[in-house]
Amino acid sequence: MELTAEDRALLAALEDGLPLVPRPYAEIGAAVGLSERRTRERLAALRDNGVISRFGVVVRHRELGYRANAMTVWDVSDDRVDEAGRAIAAMPGVTLCYRRPRRRPDWPYNLFCMVHGRNRAAVEQTIEQITRKAGLDGSARAILFSRRRFKQRGARYDRAPAPDDAVATGE
Amino acid sequence: MRPTRETASEFDALDRALLNGFQNGFPLSPRPYAEVADRLGTTEDDVLARLRRLSESGAVSRVGAVVAPHRAGWSTLAAMAVPADRLDAVAGLISGFREVNHNYEREHRLNLWFVVTGRDPAHVADVLRAIAEATGIEVLDLPMESAYRLSLGFELQWS
Numbered sequence: 001m002e003l004t005a006e007d008r009a010l011l012a013a014l015e016d017g018l019p020l021v022p023r024p025y026a027e028i029g030a031a032v033g034l035s036e037r038r039t040r041e042r043l044a045a046l047r048d049n050g051v052i053s054r055f056g057v058v059v060r061h062r063e064l065g066y067r068a069n070a071m072t073v074w075d076v077s078d079d080r081v082d083e084a085g086r087a088i089a090a091m092p093g094v095t096l097c098y099r100r101p102r103r104r105p106d107w108p109y110n111l112f113c114m115v116h117g118r119n120r121a122a123v124e125q126t127i128e129q130i131t132r133k134a135g136l137d138g139s140a141r142a143i144l145f146s147r148r149r150f151k152q153r154g155a156r157y158d159r160a161p162a163p164d165d166a167v168a169t170g171e
Numbered sequence: 172m173r174p175t176r177e178t179a180s181e182f183d184a185l186d187r188a189l190l191n192g193f194q195n196g197f198p199l200s201p202r203p204y205a206e207v208a209d210r211l212g213t214t215e216d217d218v219l220a221r222l223r224r225l226s227e228s229g230a231v232s233r234v235g236a237v238v239a240p241h242r243a244g245w246s247t248l249a250a251m252a253v254p255a256d257r258l259d260a261v262a263g264l265i266s267g268f269r270e271v272n273h274n275y276e277r278e279h280r281l282n283l284w285f286v287v288t289g290r291d292p293a294h295v296a297d298v299l300r301a302i303a304e305a306t307g308i309e310v311l312d313l314p315m316e317s318a319y320r321l322s323l324g325f326e327l328q329w330s
Contacts, residue, residue, distance in 0.1 A: 017233025017235040018197075018233070018234040040200075040201070044199050051242045052237065052239070055195065055196070055197050056193045056234065057197070057222075094320060098319065099316045101313060106311060146276065147275075147278055150276070
């Protein structure tokens with residue numbers, strides 16, 4: 001779906017978040033020449049049609065005591081990957097689950113999921129449960145714990161949408 | 172990197188309700204913070220003050236919109252194998268791109284992982300090419316092909 005210039009401007013104005021003032025939609029709207037009512041209506045429409053997948057408080061896991069996160073990846077045959085992905089998506093502890101292309105020989109994995117936990121052991125336990133329940137014990141797997149966060153923030157909307165993308169530990 | 176400053180015990184019941192209960196479906200009414208306050212049994216001023224404090228401490232990134240991937244532009248997950256002695260410099264160079272919004276070191280031979288967003292695939296490809304040229308290191312481009320689960324928020328447990 002193509003966004004209108006108005007919608008793009010609105011998302012751009014929101015990139016650093018909703019202002020913490022009593023009438024935030026009036027303030028956001030004023031920045032792009034929209035009325036408060038129009039701003040609220042467009043945001044509702046973008047939410048209803050799925051362009052905005054989530055609208056609300058975005059927390060940072062680490063600052064809230066969830067110090068460990070791992071991106072876990074499997075190499076699942078193309079005819080089974082959708083089934084496995086849907087199964088993983090429904091499991092507790094999983095925040096994101098995507099299929100991505102393999103890049104052999106460097107990267108043989110095509111199924112990605114993100115798990116956060118208070119510590120490494122908790123994340124490892126969740127990953128073992130996921131692997132077993134999704135029937136992936138026989139699939140090649142790698143677990144990529146995060147070591148350092150260099151950057152985490154919302155995307156810049158004027159040139160791009162804020163993606164709900166996979167290394168997003170704080171999104 | 173932002174240091175970790177808060178622990179779960181520093182949040183009272185209202186903080187926790189704010190952090191857990193409003194990650195999605197934030198009110199679009201003219202005074203959304205007043206509506207949140209009504210639901211929590213407090214005042215608009217209190218909700219605003221708490222959100223300011225939680226933002227300043229880093230626990231809250233923002234009250235904002237997360238856009239579904241590829242609904243209004245293009246993004247990809249990129250990976251590089253960076254020699255240890257160059258990691259800080261290369262990570263700094265990559266974080267300097269405004270198109271990069273997440274950038275992490277991970278435990279793997281491919282040790283640097285970041286998300287690039289742009290207007291369209293060509294814009295994203297330009298950024299990946301610029302990074303490869305500036306560093307002399309191959310950049311793996313791993314765009315999403317199917318989303319089985321988008322982030323709908325994160326349930327925080329305080330036990």
